[in-house]
Amino acid sequence: MTAPTSAGDPPARGAARTEPARGAARTEPARGLSIRMTTPTPDRTAPEPLIRVTEVTRDYPRPRTSLLKRAPVVHALRGVSLDVRPGERFGIVGESGCGKSTLLRIIAGLDRPTAGQVVVDGQEISRLPERRLRFLREELQLVFQDPMSSLDPRMRVRDIIAEPLVVQGHPASGARVRELLDAVGLPADSGDRYPHQFSGGQRQRISLARALAPSPKILVADEPVSALDVSVRAQVLNLISDLVDDLELTLVFVSHDLSVVKHVCDTVAVMHAGRIVETGTTGEVYATPQHPYTRRLVAAIPTLPRALAGATTRDLLKGALE
Numbered sequence: 001m002t003a004p005t006s007a008g009d010p011p012a013r014g015a016a017r018t019e020p021a022r023g024a025a026r027t028e029p030a031r032g033l034s035i036r037m038t039t040p041t042p043d044r045t046a047p048e049p050l051i052r053v054t055e056v057t058r059d060y061p062r063p064r065t066s067l068l069k070r071a072p073v074v075h076a077l078r079g080v081s082l083d084v085r086p087g088e089r090f091g092i093v094g095e096s097g098c099g100k101s102t103l104l105r106i107i108a109g110l111d112r113p114t115a116g117q118v119v120v121d122g123q124e125i126s127r128l129p130e131r132r133l134r135f136l137r138e139e140l141q142l143v144f145q146d147p148m149s150s151l152d153p154r155m156r157v158r159d160i161i162a163e164p165l166v167v168q169g170h171p172a173s174g175a176r177v178r179e180l181l182d183a184v185g186l187p188a189d190s191g192d193r194y195p196h197q198f199s200g201g202q203r204q205r206i207s208l209a210r211a212l213a214p215s216p217k218i219l220v221a222d223e224p225v226s227a228l229d230v231s232v233r234a235q236v237l238n239l240i241s242d243l244v245d246d247l248e249l250t251l252v253f254v255s256h257d258l259s260v261v262k263h264v265c266d267t268v269a270v271m272h273a274g275r276i277v278e279t280g281t282t283g284e285v286y287a288t289p290q291h292p293y294t295r296r297l298v299a300a301i302p303t304l305p306r307a308l309a310g311a312t313t314r315d316l317l318k319g320a321l322e
């Protein structure tokens with residue numbers, strides 16, 4: 001990723017990458033999907049990024065409070081620039097209200113910037129009419145925070161998963177739906193059931209299966225585990241990570257939680273008040289944060305006391321069990 005900067009910010013880190021590439025050969029693909037067997041290594045030398053955001057601003061008008069005054073404006077994004085390379089796992093972190101979801105919506109062509117440019121796979125999308133965004137609807141798929149509200153409760157799971165294919169005019173065979181269910185670790189008969197018959201983690205697996213149905217190049221995830229029980233978060237994060245590897249996806253992953261981004265992403269951009277204040281590999285940003293805001297975020301990551309870090313549940317409950 002090329003380092004984005006905003007006027008007045010400390011310099012963001014450069015394009016140099018010191019973190020080892022996530023390139024080890026894998027032995028097993030995600031279950032049931034026909035895929036290549038090696039993990040993609042982010043292509044640091046690719047001439048063109050898959051996503052290039054240049055000086056994007058987004059202002060939202062607020063309701064007028066007085067006839068005599070101009071309507072106030074929320075500056076949700078203030079000159080954001082970033083590049084995401086093919087195969088990169090790009091995390092965006094920052095506290096609530098800093099503009100993460102707005103940025104994702106603009107990258108996904110669901111909202112338009114007030115100014116600036118967004119190029120996805122070589123096409124400038126920010127001014128394209130909806131009918132010319134069809135390529136984006138196929139290449140880029142989204143997973144949202146709350147699977148219950150993003151899955152239609154009246155539809156069977158098989159129809160939910162097939163929906164993006166049907167909308168795009170592609171055949172949606174039962175075999176393809178079963179293949180996708182298998183890839184996300186759900187039993188084949190899940191297709192006959194409804195979303196409310198699944199747990200939160202399973203519903204997020206359904207969302208992932210639906211997102212993967214059109215074989216996208218880019219997966220965009222907006223806080224995909226923050227509505228889930230802590231106990232299932234790691235499973236869903238590992239699943240996302242494996243699917244991204246196995247299907248050679250490019251991932252854009254938003255979270256307010258740095259430890260979640262560290263788990264999944266190789267690159268991170270830290271957002272604060274509508275700007276990106278720091279970017280770099282997750283390794284460098286977490287080890288040596290440069291911007292004061294990043295330093296505060298990193299310092300706030302909860303860590304177990306060293307003595308407890310390697311302890312088993314039995315060790316921790318020892319006194320109570322005896």
Ligand SMILES: Nc1ncnc2c1ncn2[C@@H]1O[C@H](COP(=O)(O)OP(=O)(O)OP(=O)(O)O)[C@@H](O)[C@H]1O
Binds near residue numbers: 060061094096099
């Ligand atoms: N459609 C809208 N109309 C008016 N203001 C908006 C709209 N969407 C977002 N905003 C405002 O823009 C700012 C950025 O919002 P955004 O949802 O992008 O932040 P976020 O970092 O994703 O926060 P969260 O994690 O809470 O979703 C906020 O002040 C928000 O209130």
